[in-house]
Amino acid sequence: xxxxxxxxxxxxxxxxxxxxxxxxxxxxxxxxxxxxxxxxxxxxxxxxxxxxxxxxxxxxxxxxxxxxxxxxxxxxxxxxxxxxxxxxxxxxxxxxxxxxxxxxxxxxxxxxxxxxxxxxxxxxxxxxxxxxxxxxxxxxxxxxxxxxxxxxxxxxxxxxxxxxxxxxxxxxxxxxxxxxxxxxxxxxxxxxxxxxxxxxxxxxxxxxxxxxxxxxxxxxxxxxxxxxxxxxxxxxxxxxxxxxxxx
Numbered sequence: 001x002x003x004x005x006x007x008x009x010x011x012x013x014x015x016x017x018x019x020x021x022x023x024x025x026x027x028x029x030x031x032x033x034x035x036x037x038x039x040x041x042x043x044x045x046x047x048x049x050x051x052x053x054x055x056x057x058x059x060x061x062x063x064x065x066x067x068x069x070x071x072x073x074x075x076x077x078x079x080x081x082x083x084x085x086x087x088x089x090x091x092x093x094x095x096x097x098x099x100x101x102x103x104x105x106x107x108x109x110x111x112x113x114x115x116x117x118x119x120x121x122x123x124x125x126x127x128x129x130x131x132x133x134x135x136x137x138x139x140x141x142x143x144x145x146x147x148x149x150x151x152x153x154x155x156x157x158x159x160x161x162x163x164x165x166x167x168x169x170x171x172x173x174x175x176x177x178x179x180x181x182x183x184x185x186x187x188x189x190x191x192x193x194x195x196x197x198x199x200x201x202x203x204x205x206x207x208x209x210x211x212x213x214x215x216x217x218x219x220x221x222x223x224x225x226x227x228x229x230x231x232x233x234x235x236x237x238x239x240x241x242x243x244x245x246x247x
Contacts, residue, residue, distance in 0.1 A: 001026045002172035004239065005163070005203070007181040009034055012062075016175075016232040023236050028171060030163035032184035036153050037067045038129065043149050047124060048072045051079065054147070055121035056100075058111065060084040060131065062091040067152045068126045069095055082111055086231055105230070111135065118144035126151045130180070132211070154180040156187065164192050170201025173225075173239060177208045177232070179215035186219060197221070204242065208235050 003026045006013045010031045017027035047054075057078050059065050065088060069076075080100040083089040089102050103110040112135070115123075122145045125136060129150040136146045167189070176182045189196040197220055206225035207213040213223045225242055227234030 003028050003166065003170075003201075004173040004175060005030045005167065005171045006175055007032045007185050008175075008177045009157075011035075016236075019232060019236045020239075023240055025173075025236075025239065028163055028166050030159045030167065030185075031157055032159060032188050033154050033178070033180050034157040035063045035067075036155055037071065038151055038153060041071045041151060044068070044071055044126060044151055047147060047149060048076055051076065051124075053122050054079050054124045055118070055144075056080045056082055056115055057124045057126070058082045058084070058135070059088050059092060060125075060127055060135070062087050063128070063152055064088075064126050065091040065095070071151070082115065084111055112138050112142065115139075115142075115144075118142040121145065122147060125149065129153045154178070156184045159188055167192075167194065168200060170199070171203050172201060173206055174199075174203045175206045175208070175235065176212050176216055177235075178212055182212065182216045182219055182221070206235060206239060208232065 001024065004020050005028045006016055007030055008016065010029060013029055013031065017029070020027040059068070059081070074095050078097065081092060081097055082101040083092055083099050084103065086102070089099050092099050101111070101114040103114055118139060120143060123139050125146060125148045127148065127150065129152065136148055139146045176185065186196045204224045205216060205221045207216055207223050209226065209230035213226050216223050225238050227238040
């Protein structure tokens with residue numbers, strides 16, 4: 001049974017692991033990041049007091065959804081809402097939030113065409129502290145007024161000893177689901193005395209989407225698997241189609 005290393009936070013890894021097991025893989029938990037709300041969420045609280053001035057609120061991850069609503073409650077009446085990705089959309093709908101737009105391609109820059117005329121419109125972006133600047137820059141270029149608020153941090157964590165042990169023995173696939181997982185995987189494997197670019201078992205590297213793939217390749221990984229649909233389900237389907245993991 002091919003071993004697949006999961007580097008995303010443990011809280012978010014269960015559904016991925018279940019999908020892998022159902023497809024005939026052995027999931028190995030190896031969380032390299034953790035999500036923590038910002039210590040000071042007063043900028044978010046101030047923004048929601050004046051929520052009616054915004055034309056859109058854009059959520060780019062389920063993490064942003066969770067931290068946002070845990071901080072401000074679920075009774076807030078939002079303006080139009082856009083979600084990047086099906087998981088983000090599902091997180092919003094699970095809280096009773098109507099989603100007005102989801103881009104076909106699950107990357108932030110693909111969302112702009114669906115927002116309509118942004119000239120002089122305020123756009124609220126509750127997001128990670130280290131989020132990429134592509135979307136804010138494109139909104140500004142379209143005449144919009146961007147209000148970015150960092151509401152959570154993506155922090156390194158220490159993987160379980162069992163995960164390190166399995167990685168030393170060798171796995172078949174290493175999965176990355178964000179640029180942060182790429183960077184922290186490198187750091188943690190080096191800390192454990194391993195070479196992330198020359199691991200036992202010569203694993204295939206798989207990325208959930210183009211942004212993560214670009215980050216992995218910049219670091220020096222050769223990415224063999226990336227799904228057309230940027231979801232864990234799409235990633236599992238792509239792994240099934242890669243005969244290389246059965247050789």
